[in-house]
Amino acid sequence: MTEQIRKPADYKSAIKPIWCPGCGDYGVLSAITKAFAKLRLEPENTAVVSGIGCAARIPAYINAYGFHGLHGRALPIATGLKLARPDLTVLAMGGDGDMYSIGGNHFMHACRRNVDITLLVMDNRIYGMTKGQPSPTTEPDFPTHLYPDGTHLQPLNALAIALVAGANFVARTFSGDPNGLAEDIAMAINHPGFSVIEILSPCVTFRPEQRDWKHQVQRNVLTPAASVAEALQVVTTGPELATGVIWKGDRPPYEGPGEKAGIALDRLLEGFAA
Ligand SMILES: Cc1ncc(C[n+]2csc(CCOP(=O)(O)OP(=O)(O)O)c2C)c(N)n1
Ligand code: SF4
Ligand SMILES: [Mg+2]
Numbered sequence: 052m053t054e055q056i057r058k059p060a061d062y063k064s065a066i067k068p069i070w071c072p073g074c075g076d077y078g079v080l081s082a083i084t085k086a087f088a089k090l091r092l093e094p095e096n097t098a099v100v101s102g103i104g105c106a107a108r109i110p111a112y113i114n115a116y117g118f119h120g121l122h123g124r125a126l127p128i129a130t131g132l133k134l135a136r137p138d139l140t141v142l143a144m145g146g147d148g149d150m151y152s153i154g155g156n157h158f159m160h161a162c163r164r165n166v167d168i169t170l171l172v173m174d175n176r177i178y179g180m181t182k183g184q185p186s187p188t189t190e191p192d193f194p195t196h197l198y199p200d201g202t203h204l205q206p207l208n209a210l211a212i213a214l215v216a217g218a219n220f221v222a223r224t225f226s227g228d229p230n231g232l233a234e235d236i237a238m239a240i241n242h243p244g245f246s247v248i249e250i251l252s253p254c255v256t257f258r259p260e261q262r263d264w265k266h267q268v269q270r271n272v273l274t275p276a277a278s279v280a281e282a283l284q285v286v287t288t289g290p291e292l293a294t295g296v297i298w299k300g301d302r303p304p305y306e307g308p309g310e311k312a313g314i315a316l317d318r319l320l321e322g323f324a325a
Contacts, residue, residue: 054091057082062094070105073262075252076248077114078226079173080112083142084268085114085233088239090140095246097140100129104155105174105180106146106252111130123153125160128169134307140240144171148178151187151209158209162216165229165244167304169236172209174263175254183257185315208288210249214279219244221298225268226252228294235296244304252294 062084062205070076073312087097097115101107103122111119116139120128129143145160149159150172157224176193185195195200213221220242224232232250239246251268253261273295276282282298 055093056222057088059088062087062092064112066111067106068112068199069107071256072106073253073255075175075181075226075250075254076106076109076173076262077097078229079144079171079232079250079252080109082229082236083113084233085169085229086236086240087113089237092140092240096111096138098129098132098136098142098144100125100141100219101131102145102149103180104178105254106148106175107145107149109144111305115292123155123157125149126154126157126168129298130161130166131167133168137306141167142169142171142240145173146179146186147172147176147188147209148186149173151196151207155187156206159212159216161245162213162218162247164305165217165219165302166306167243169239169246170248171236173252174209174249175252175258176206177254177257179254179257205299208286209281210247210297211248214282214286217245217302218247218296218298219300219302219304220246220296221271221286221295222246222248222249223296224244224250224285225264225270226250226296227265228270231271231294233303234295238296242299244300244302247297251294264292267292271295273297275299 092114099110100118101110102125124145129141133141175190191203192201196233220236226236272293275296
């Protein structure tokens with residue numbers, strides 16, 4: 052049987068995105084389709100899982116299996132899917148609120164578990180879908196209708212958490228560079244274990260000043276660090292709008308509890324039935 056060669060457009064579904072014109076998430080969708088074409092992924096062997104939010108709409112627009120789940124719950128769903136069907140390429144995706152706020156607990160433990168999944172976080176430092184509430188990555192002095200004077204809260208450094216919790220691949224990228232982003236997504240999918248890509252993806256409606264990211268982002272200036280400690284230094288003290296691959300680890304991916312756990316579960320169920 053000859054292999055079907057697909058173009059990026061073949062990975063777009065028939066559903067037209069309803070994001071605001073100029074939203075950064077269009078660039079992310081384009082990059083995902085380019086990465087899938089580069090890796091020659093088969094839609095029937097690929098699954099994209101999300102929670103809720105503007106960013107989390109993205110599985111509907113991709114020609115692959117898609118699961119639009121509950122707010123904050125993309126990672127446990129993706130984890131279960133990958134453990135049950137290790138033959139699939141599994142990606143989880145969503146926004147900064149979805150992954151770092153309500154889904155923050157799952158984010159931390161997904162890094163620790165290191166199941167072979169690629170996570171794409173479209174970080175616009177705001178809750179876009181619910182009309183502009185501050186998220187864990189919102190700057191302390193950014194005024195919103197709920198906090199006209201800013202929250203005065205320290206933003207969450209999610210990439211630092213990813214590194215110390217054990218993520219095996221960590222990168223920061225920019226939606227305005229779909230070709231560079233596609234390269235990073237392909238690299239992350241190919242890297243064993245849990246990969247985290249934080250994508251600076253402007254919300255042009257509730258954070259119009261983020262349009263300037265196209266001038267401010269320092270593209271592809273980061274290179275993989277030699278140690279987690281060095282990578283931590285980069286994400287805690289380096290420029291926050293610098294992009295590139297920050298960390299490539301070699302932890303073996305977690306592939307499930309093995310047959311003994313299945314036997315233990317059978318015994319447990321027998322115990323309940325007795
Ligand atoms: C359990 C639950 N709590 C709250 C909401 C409301 N809600 C929907 S999306 C969202 C935040 C989305 O922000 P983010 O994940 O950053 O995505 P964006 O819209 O910015 O892309 C919230 C709070 C919900 N749908 N479900
Ligand atoms: S509200 Fe913001 S994040 Fe949502 S679609 Fe519009 S620009 Fe994109
Ligand atoms: Mg957001």
